[in-house]
Amino acid sequence: MRLVLPLIVTFICGMLMILQFFIPHRPFSLLGEELSDWYMIVASAAIFLGVVNLVQVHLMKISQRAKNWQYSPVVLLGFFVMTAAGAVWGVEEGRPFDYMFQNMVVPMGATMFSLLAFFVASAAFRAFRSSNWRATLLLLSAFIVMLGRVPIGDMIWRLFPGAASGAHPNLVSEVAEWLMQVPNMAGQRAVMIGAALGVVATSLRMIFGIERSYLGGAE
């Protein structure tokens, strides 16, 4: 029963959502709306599960003195202080929550992502090698797109005699845009169609109870 019940729920919900798409009239439309509301409620509950998990994991790290446990009190302190500030004073502009968000969360988040630039530069130097013709083609495309996505690419191009007054003064950015709109689009479209077919197949397998790994690996 523990296995059958979730399979029945999945089948009914999945079929109802498919039916309400193809038959957008009552009762299917109402059932679809009801299920959407349920989904949002369940997703909200999942946030609380995430919170419980976060606290559990970090309390365990502290109690066991696990590797890098020193960061865990900071995580918990930040979490509880932000939660308390939001719950007590609200999240409106000028309140403590907003002050901490704008002056601590925002700069720290931006800093973390900015570090990527350094790693990208280092990784490109170490690994981006023209080891064969395919890698060389990728390298050339990357160069054109990198130059075409910044103004200096066209500025360099216009230094060539006649380029500035010619028919294509912004040739580098035009070629970069062509690369994005033709070869890139073709590849991305193939990926997107393949992924969509995969999603349809997996969804059908789940609805009909063939794919059960989401239940925790039960056979």
Added chain:
Amino acid sequence: MRKLLEKLDRVDRRVIYVLMALSVFVPLVFRLDFPIPVGGGPSRDLFEYVDSLPPGSTVLISYDYDPSTMPELQPMAVALTQHLFTNGHRIIATALWPQGASLSQEVLSSVGDSLGRTQYSDWVNLGYTVGAGVSVLRMGSSMQAVYPQDRDGVPYDSIPMLRRVTVIRDLDMIVCLSAGDPGIHAWVMMAGDRYGVPVGGGCTAVSAPEFYPYLGTGQMIGLLGGLKGAADYETLVREGAVGCPPGTATPGMAAQSIAHLVIMGFIVLGNITYLSVGKGRKGASR
């Protein structure tokens, strides 16, 4: 020569980091100003569509990003908000990412105040909702079911500018500023394809390529890709509107230009040493 190349091949990563930092730092400090030529790409398509909206249109902007991608996406939000407000449109802000709700508040209140636009008449921030694509789908039958109140707790039906917006079809346009999932895919598939609302977007440079198929099929009306897209939009807005304060994307393009040249220089150098010193050492970690 070979010794020099071997030395370069083993260059300390901290040297790369310092040069990278300088390439960003120097153009910003010395305020290098590079012209931004805007061609006929997806940035201009988005601008022209927004420009063609009749005055008083209601546009939903979804802030689907967090502070980590804010340097690329926040300038887009500012320029877009300036453009919409100067053309007399109303803005509804939503967020499929939790932290997007606070970021949208900052943009709307600062740009709104500078252009004399007021909350609840010209703009409203509905805040964050869970459920990603499902919540967008639900907005198709009732906006109020997803957002019974705005971010500050004001009931949906007591907000004047929302009285004529009951379902997603009542919107004139949607712009999703997205740093990943949930984001543009959800808005295109649910709001655009299912309910026929025109969808535009803005995203980080690294994720821009994956949205080009939507541009090709007309499922998206335009796209701002990374800081370049933001700078394009800033340039177009400043060409058409007098008195708009300068944004942060245009000066950022000088730093990005030099940073790209430095990265390309390192790639060239890496390949010269790779071809000269020997392919056998290509995978060696240092």
